Amino acid sequence: MHSLWDFRGVSNFNVPIENLKIIANFAKSIASNRGKKWKIAIVTGTDEAYGLSLVFKMYSETIPATVRVFRAYEAAEAWLKE
Numbered sequence: 001m002h003s004l005w006d007f008r009g010v011s012n013f014n015v016p017i018e019n020l021k022i023i024a025n026f027a028k029s030i031a032s033n034r035g036k037k038w039k040i041a042i043v044t045g046t047d048e049a050y051g052l053s054l055v056f057k058m059y060s061e062t063i064p065a066t067v068r069v070f071r072a073y074e075a076a077e078a079w080l081k082e
Contacts, residue, residue: 001034002080006073007053008045015052024059031063038065041076 007013031038040060044050053069060067070076 002039003034003041004076004080005040005042007049008043008073010045010049013044013046013049013052017055020052020056021059024056024063027060027065028063031065034065039080040065040067041080042067042069043073043076044069044071 027040042053042056044053050069050071057067057069068076068079070079
């Protein structure tokens with residue numbers, strides 16, 4: 001099952017970089033339950049959230065999932081359905 005993380009309503013995305021590593025490690029720990037083709041779509045509403053989500057994507061390169069960051073919810077949904 002794929003995941004859609006919707007952060008469009010978050011106005012203050014003040015997440016320390018170290019926490020992004022922790023979240024990526026958590027995603028890695030549950031990846032085996034999600035299957036080899038697990039997709040994580042992250043939708044953001046601010047430039048700050050978009051940038052930090054790209055950092056998370058970089059940290060997630062070691063997990064068996066594909067992570068993409070979007071600004072449009074509809075685009076994220078469409079990608080997950082592919």
